[in-house]
Amino acid sequence: MATTATTKTDPRVKRTRELLVQAFFALLGERGFRAITVQDIAERATVNRATFYAHFEDKFALMDSIMRERFTALLAQRLPEGSAFTRANLQLLARVVCEQLAEMRDHECRPIDHAQFEPLAETAIQEELHTFLTAWLRRLPAATRPPSASVATVAMAMSWAIFGAGLRWSRGGRELTAEAQARQLVAVLMEGMPQALGVGGQIG
Amino acid sequence: MATTATTKTDPRVKRTRELLVQAFFALLGERGFRAITVQDIAERATVNRATFYAHFEDKFALMDSIMRERFTALLAQRLPEGSAFTRANLQLLARVVCEQLAEMRDHECRPIDHAQFEPLAETAIQEELHTFLTAWLRRLPAATRPPSASVATVAMAMSWAIFGAGLRWSRGGRELTAEAQARQLVAVLMEGMPQALGVGGQIG
């Protein structure tokens, strides 16, 4: 019960959450985000509307939850189990963020809807990225780890930097590949804030 | 609320029943009937074992329920909605029974298992057949319908006759086609018990 001490969730909870997510995806396939009501979702999921509210505050919260889940799953997939905080991995991380943002941007959805959940999706990514980075930093060997007080700051700065750069890249002309963009960003991060990390040598 | 006045069932009930049936089918695909335990079914269905018993007495009851459901669905499919009690339809009914019994017989399953649920499946078919016939007779125009007291008897006799003949045919050499067998049986029924029906003319 060290790392994954998750209190076993009631199977019913897991199931209805899953049903709601499935229903939402199905509906997204046939109409726009705006045109989907909580009633629709509940009905499609064969779940009572009141039950929906027991799980999510509203359809935005559901969307948010889905985004986070997908993104963390993507990270877990691309950055193999328990990977370490190396320069190569950091670059890969930045690249994944870029690709994800690009995909989101290209994957259309009616412009009206886009305005609705674009910010939602973006903060989801940024925050999950932050969580991921924090965990990464905490797993560094004590000797090379920044003082625990500043771990939070470093993680915050890096997550925003990666996210922000990725966002600008995805919105711009994308002259560089995601790979190149990631490499360039990591260079800035490493040369620009090595002393904040105090692990310049270790990372390289 | 005339014909299908079914008291609306709780969605949860419908759902778990469905889950149990699905799980059971899946398990039947990978191992024999005997080798499947209630625990397995419940686990696969992500349903608590106690919940299983709230729905079915045991795995035999589950099997029974499934058989009935499938057979009635088959009947509904082959004998178009609200079909009338004519000679042609009666023949078709007999034919469907034959085919179903034949399929069940051929569709293997370990011989050990077969002994377990063959009788189960058979009584299921016979009883559902009886139900179907009763409904059919009741829908006859009052003038040509046998006295309501004897409807039950007629339905019982016919269902057993059709079932018994079909069973013998499916177990035997099957020299006739299902179609031919059905025709022959209906001839016997119509010539042999027309006075019981009292509608010899109407049926022909």
Added chain:
DNA sequence: GCCGTTCCGTCGCTTAGGCAACAAAAGAGC
């Protein structure tokens, strides 16, 4: 024979989910 294991039914208690009704907000039509 006895023993360990597995599965069976069943029980009491707790919790998630269904339902109906509600007032309030948001749209649509005129």
Added chain:
DNA sequence: GCTCTTTTGTTGCCTAAGCGACGGAACGGC
């Protein structure tokens, strides 16, 4: 502006499902 309709959150009560535990039946070793 004004209605009429739909959707939204929220509530209280009831039921289905989860959980753990229990004694007992069935099976296999040995």
